[in-house]
Amino acid sequence: MTDERAGAEPLIEVDGLEKVFSVRRRAGRLRRVRQEVRAVDGISFRVPRGEMVGYIGPNGAGKSTTIKMLTGILVPSGGRLRIAGIDPSPGAGRRPRGRAAAAPGLLRRGYPDRERTRLARRIGVVFGQRTTLWWDLPLKDSYELVRRMYRVPDAVYRANLERCVELLDLAPLLAVPVRQLSLGQRMRGDLAAALLHDPEVLYLDEPTIGLDVVSKAKVRGFLREVNAERGTTVLLTTHDLTDIEQLCRRVMVIDHGRLVYDGGLDGLRAAGGGERTLVVDLERQLPPIEGVPGARTVRVDGPRQWLAFPAAQSAAPLVAAVAARYPLVDLSVREPDIETLIAELYARGRKGADTGRSGGKEGHAL
Numbered sequence: 001m002t003d004e005r006a007g008a009e010p011l012i013e014v015d016g017l018e019k020v021f022s023v024r025r026r027a028g029r030l031r032r033v034r035q036e037v038r039a040v041d042g043i044s045f046r047v048p049r050g051e052m053v054g055y056i057g058p059n060g061a062g063k064s065t066t067i068k069m070l071t072g073i074l075v076p077s078g079g080r081l082r083i084a085g086i087d088p089s090p091g092a093g094r095r096p097r098g099r100a101a102a103a104p105g106l107l108r109r110g111y112p113d114r115e116r117t118r119l120a121r122r123i124g125v126v127f128g129q130r131t132t133l134w135w136d137l138p139l140k141d142s143y144e145l146v147r148r149m150y151r152v153p154d155a156v157y158r159a160n161l162e163r164c165v166e167l168l169d170l171a172p173l174l175a176v177p178v179r180q181l182s183l184g185q186r187m188r189g190d191l192a193a194a195l196l197h198d199p200e201v202l203y204l205d206e207p208t209i210g211l212d213v214v215s216k217a218k219v220r221g222f223l224r225e226v227n228a229e230r231g232t233t234v235l236l237t238t239h240d241l242t243d244i245e246q247l248c249r250r251v252m253v254i255d256h257g258r259l260v261y262d263g264g265l266d267g268l269r270a271a272g273g274g275e276r277t278l279v280v281d282l283e284r285q286l287p288p289i290e291g292v293p294g295a296r297t298v299r300v301d302g303p304r305q306w307l308a309f310p311a312a313q314s315a316a317p318l319v320a321a322v323a324a325r326y327p328l329v330d331l332s333v334r335e336p337d338i339e340t341l342i343a344e345l346y347a348r349g350r351k352g353a354d355t356g357r358s359g360g361k362e363g364h365a366l
């Protein structure tokens, strides 16, 4: 978040948001019972215009459900949300009163649909697991349909398409039917489709899932460019901490439907107290690397060695120290996975509560 943006108006405002699903579960051979699943359990946050925020958490934490409510696909069970000043489901979670009570259809159909349509013009969505493109149509025809659906003016459409084609390398793919695209090509195609109508907010649900290293780098580079050029606000859910590290200065962690952390990634690492791993390939097999301050060698396999170091620490001095004394050929830094960080965040939080200390340095464990 830049300093000018810190004081900017919030583009996304969420207060006490809830989503409860009612599901039927098996209870014995024939009997089924109704159960409530609190997928999102009273979360609140603000996102200023132009910020890129990571939204992470373990499987089933409530990330997709939150995004579906922010896009107007799902109606909240409680709480309040506004995106660019629009509430996609006004009246949701509240009992209708007065004229609305006499005409409940008004709350469920006409008015909310108008708000959802208004919102749809201001947002873009990409679900990594599912395409929004037309399976049998060439990419270009899918874009033409998007143009008509959103009534994008010709000049805006042409300029946006040209820029996306250039940044995402789409020219050779425009005539290819979507079903023939590889996962990485399809994801680039989906990103362009989500941006043709100039949305102010972009929701990305696992945009790099299943992509190889080169495709991931292309997607990340594109998102950085779009955010810098257009000031598009981005909410990004991912299981890949490198996505967050390269794109977001702020990260929110959700677990069991509740926000458990909101702050910088460094603060999350410090709150989690985890370790990262520097993986180095040497020219030849050597005894375990020693004497690198702040790191310890945890594994050796032929010329490859693994050095663990505190996750909040920069890798640069370690790399310099290794390179100065050992014949270094290649290296990479491995992040702890999100599940490990969150488990550590909880363990620290409990310890902190026991000793009266709080977990995080920057940001706050909630």
Ligand SMILES: Nc1ncnc2c1ncn2[C@@H]1O[C@H](COP(=O)(O)OP(=O)(O)OP(=O)(O)O)[C@@H](O)[C@H]1O
Pocket (backbone or CB within 6 Å): 021, 022, 023, 037, 038, 039, 057, 058, 059, 060, 061, 062, 063, 064, 065, 066
């Ligand atoms: N339509 C639904 N009906 C009933 N339960 C649902 C529905 N959608 C989600 N849930 C439940 O709500 C909880 C949160 O699910 P959600 O998909 O939001 O999690 P997530 O954080 O996106 O997980 P993942 O990382 O696996 O995609 C889970 O327990 C899930 O089973």
